[in-house]
Amino acid sequence: MMYNEEFETLPREALKxxxxxxxxxxxxxxxxSVGFYKKSMDAAKILPDDFRSLDDLKKLPFITRQDLRNNYxxxxxxxxxxxxxxxxxxxxxxxRSSVFSYTRRDLETWTELTARSLIAAGLTKNDIVxxxxxxxxxxxxxxxxxxxxxxxxxxxxxxxxxxxxxxxxLQDFGPTVLCSTPSYALHLAEEGVAMGxxxxxxxxxxxxxxxxxxxxxxxxxxxxxxxxxxxxxxxxSEMLGPGLASECLEGRHGMHIFEDHFLVETVNPLTGxxxxxxxxxxxxxxSLTKEAFPLVRYRSGDISRLIPEPCRCGRTHIxxxxxxxxxxxxxxxxxxxxxxxxxEAILKEIQGVEPDYQLIIxxxxxxxxxxxxxxxxxKFFSETGGVKELQIIEKRIxxxxxxxxxxxxxxxxxxxxxLKEKGSKVIDNRVx
Ligand code: ZN
Numbered sequence: 001m002m003y004n005e006e007f008e009t010l011p012r013e014a015l016k017x018x019x020x021x022x023x024x025x026x027x028x029x030x031x032x033s034v035g036f037y038k039k040s041m042d043a044a045k046i047l048p049d050d051f052r053s054l055d056d057l058k059k060l061p062f063i064t065r066q067d068l069r070n071n072y073x074x075x076x077x078x079x080x081x082x083x084x085x086x087x088x089x090x091x092x093x094x095x096r097s098s099v100f101s102y103t104r105r106d107l108e109t110w111t112e113l114t115a116r117s118l119i120a121a122g123l124t125k126n127d128i129v130x131x132x133x134x135x136x137x138x139x140x141x142x143x144x145x146x147x148x149x150x151x152x153x154x155x156x157x158x159x160x161x162x163x164x165x166x167x168x169x170l171q172d173f174g175p176t177v178l179c180s181t182p183s184y185a186l187h188l189a190e191e192g193v194a195m196g197x198x199x200x201x202x203x204x205x206x207x208x209x210x211x212x213x214x215x216x217x218x219x220x221x222x223x224x225x226x227x228x229x230x231x232x233x234x235x236x237s238e239m240l241g242p243g244l245a246s247e248c249l250e251g252r253h254g255m256h257i258f259e260d261h262f263l264v265e266t267v268n269p270l271t272g273x274x275x276x277x278x279x280x281x282x283x284x285x286x287s288l289t290k291e292a293f294p295l296v297r298y299r300s301g302d303i304s305r306l307i308p309e310p311c312r313c314g315r316t317h318i319x320x321x322x323x324x325x326x327x328x329x330x331x332x333x334x335x336x337x338x339x340x341x342x343x344e345a346i347l348k349e350i351q352g353v354e355p356d357y358q359l360i361i362x363x364x365x366x367x368x369x370x371x372x373x374x375x376x377x378x379k380f381f382s383e384t385g386g387v388k389e390l391q392i393i394e395k396r397i398x399x400x401x402x403x404x405x406x407x408x409x410x411x412x413x414x415x416x417x418x419l420k421e422k423g424s425k426v427i428d429n430r431v432x
Contacts, residue, residue: 268282
């Protein structure tokens, strides 16, 4: 089954011609409406009219996450706010977060793409979807929500958290589909078992998981814990949200990238040189239909490999392998993307805190647990009354990490110079 068979099975030649036509239109629009693109294309001495074939793509400059932050909050929007009907944003303080906008048509496109993704995993209007992706500023929850409604399934807008309640509803409402991050799914399974629930006897038959790096081993663990078939969905908030690519019923052979809406390239993460299809590298995406927030050659930081061979399902769109590593220092903690520079920026604002810190990430059960060691001034350890001040600093760090980054680290304050010898600022002990 397909949601949009005509476009999902378009012959490659026709698909490429469509991409050229759509990209020409995007380039005209961004060049004339977004200062950043005019500047970067002028600097690269390429005008929208110079773009004639997909080979010309490599002449266009990249756009990076740093460019998004430099233009915080609305500097890259290509339409006036009156045409924008939705805003989403990544976590972080001002200038260290990115804002994503959608016109009404962008929301319709996004809805279609998540609908395509869900149908590719075999969902129908008879399914009941327990959606435990986070609803809010991050686009995960709402993206899947509208796609599931579009195909006529019944949606439970559960969001993340409230684990015991989730397990009760999994029993009482009998959902047939679970959508969440893979680690939260495993957490649900563990908690369910602890509550004495046989998680295999639930009505669940399919799971859609994403927003984290996860391995085939984790897929096996989830499938065994629930007795379901687990599918991988891929998205980037910068491009739309979930629904950029998804697996089909052919299973573990990569995710189809919806190429009528996105153009994908693989580049060498160090040099930016375009690599032949099928070689491992950093994925670079260009939006072909986005109105409010089109991105041309966006460096995703995700390392993967494209699979050019045709798929047995009949879709002609190229597939990508699951992402298992990054080209930069981005961390995903409980489905939320975080950069060490964001942690640093928050600590800098807190009085008494010294520049050195160490972030230690582990798995406790199925979930990510974060410990944050921070150096504070010598005086707190010598003066009388220092203990109280230390508690105030610790509370402030915990609160700011929660408020800006949505993580709840266990904070440990240490004397100056203690972290220096320890080297790395981030220690990630998780095995994916
Ligand atoms: Zn397929």
